[in-house]
Amino acid sequence: MQQSEFNDGVLEFLRESPTPFHATMKLSQRLEEAGFIRLDEASSWSLSAGNRYYLTRNDSSVIAFIYGEENICETGIAMVGAHTDSPCLKLKPNALTYKKSYIQLGVEVYGGALLHPWFDRDLSLAGRVSGLNEKGDLVHSLIDFKSAIATIPSLAIHLDRDANTAHSINAQTDIPPIVMQSEEGCSFEQILCKESGLKEVLDFELLFYDTQPPAFIGLNREFLASARLDNLLSCYVGLSAITQASTRKSALLICSDHEEVGSNSASGAAGPFLETFLKRVLPDHEAYARMIDASMMISADNAHGLHPNFEAKHDENHGPILNQGPVIKLNANQRYASNSQTVSMFKLLCKQSGVPYQSFVTRTDMGCGSTIGPITATRIGVKTLDVGLPTFAMHSIRELAGDKDAHMLYRVLKHYFF
Numbered sequence: 001m002q003q004s005e006f007n008d009g010v011l012e013f014l015r016e017s018p019t020p021f022h023a024t025m026k027l028s029q030r031l032e033e034a035g036f037i038r039l040d041e042a043s044s045w046s047l048s049a050g051n052r053y054y055l056t057r058n059d060s061s062v063i064a065f066i067y068g069e070e071n072i073c074e075t076g077i078a079m080v081g082a083h084t085d086s087p088c089l090k091l092k093p094n095a096l097t098y099k100k101s102y103i104q105l106g107v108e109v110y111g112g113a114l115l116h117p118w119f120d121r122d123l124s125l126a127g128r129v130s131g132l133n134e135k136g137d138l139v140h141s142l143i144d145f146k147s148a149i150a151t152i153p154s155l156a157i158h159l160d161r162d163a164n165t166a167h168s169i170n171a172q173t174d175i176p177p178i179v180m181q182s183e184e185g186c187s188f189e190q191i192l193c194k195e196s197g198l199k200e201v202l203d204f205e206l207l208f209y210d211t212q213p214p215a216f217i218g219l220n221r222e223f224l225a226s227a228r229l230d231n232l233l234s235c236y237v238g239l240s241a242i243t244q245a246s247t248r249k250s251a252l253l254i255c256s257d258h259e260e261v262g263s264n265s266a267s268g269a270a271g272p273f274l275e276t277f278l279k280r281v282l283p284d285h286e287a288y289a290r291m292i293d294a295s296m297m298i299s300a301d302n303a304h305g306l307h308p309n310f311e312a313k314h315d316e317n318h319g320p321i322l323n324q325g326p327v328i329k330l331n332a333n334q335r336y337a338s339n340s341q342t343v344s345m346f347k348l349l350c351k352q353s354g355v356p357y358q359s360f361v362t363r364t365d366m367g368c369g370s371t372i373g374p375i376t377a378t379r380i381g382v383k384t385l386d387v388g389l390p391t392f393a394m395h396s397i398r399e400l401a402g403d404k405d406a407h408m409l410y411r412v413l414k415h416y417f418f
Contacts, residue, residue: 064127
């Protein structure tokens with residue numbers, strides 16, 4: 001796949017994936033188009049070598065698997081991991097408030113969101129709604145308002161003279177979005193029933209998002225600007241690679257939910273989703289242990305690109321540059337799972353693919369984030385590497401990446417899966 005075609009697909013995927021639920025739906029559709037057979041966790045399985053399979057959990061996490069024709073205990077599984085969730089504002093259960101004729105919706109902050117950029121944006125709402133249909137059956141539906149239905153206006157600088165020097169944000173009082181003006185209030189449940197087609201809404205998981213579409217920007221269009229680059233960009237890279245892989249060797253892509261809040265859920269990387277799947281593929285303990293030893297996991301997430309306005313925030317020898325290749329992420333305290341064994345394997349893959357690579361180590365006097373890499377390595381004992389795509393403004397409502405890096409990582413992972 002050429003870079004132009006790949007980048008067109010990136011824009012479409014980002015546009016149509018405002019929540020982990022929608023991202024998982026889009027991933028599933030692409031997998032089915034590529035010949036992957038859907039599995040149901042509640043059913044018995046009879047998997048055959050040479051076939052492609054996928055399954056989802058909680059509508060927000062997905063595993064794609066190619067059962068290779070070669071002996072899986074000898075070849076192992078070439079695994080790639082990413083996550084479907086991003087920091088955002090999540091609707092509270094009893095969200096509706098009424099103040100001075102303005103109707104607002106109360107929100108929680110999901111993950112480590114950078115809150116300042118959420119002000120003065122055109123926001124919409126999407127997610128999963130559960131309730132009763134006309135037959136009285138309990139169903140779960142995805143909704144997306146798509147149009148801008150809310151905003152969080154900034155306080156005028158005349159009323160906050162310290163806004164540019166010492167402004168802090170109170171997540172309880174400062175960020176409830178305004179959705180309408182009315183003298184009588186409204187029934188939010190009726191709005192959700194209309195949007196979802198349900199007769200009665202029982203519960204929901206709804207997330208606000210920015211309606212500004214993703215775009216390639218810059219004088220030479222060398223930058224990708226979008227919400228949720230962390231980590232839908234890696235999900236799309238992994239999807240593009242595994243849908244073009246052969247069935248000769250076993251390969252797996254897992255895109256998990258809840259990474260931004262610690263991965264501690266049934267559908268998160270710290271949960272049993274991947275381990276349970278692998279043990280159903282190989283229920284024999286001896287065969288399973290041999291397969292794990294022969295396998296490797298590449299945890300693909302974003303990396304902090306060296307910001308030209310804040311060079312001092314980086315170790316001077318480890319500041320990744322946008323559009324100069326994927327980034328190997330290292331940390332002495334195992335916040336990343338990379339070691340010399342897995343790093344050397346990845347460098348060899350890059351050399352064989354004709355792709356440059358970079359390294360990231362945080363400043364020794366600063367803290368370091370983490371990924372699903374160490375969690376997966378701990379959970380199933382597989383050799384693991386952490387890599388990423390260099391970005392600016394990580395966890396902002398609109399992040400920035402290069403136009404070349406994702407395609408370069410795709411080339412490496414395509415070679416890895418073959």
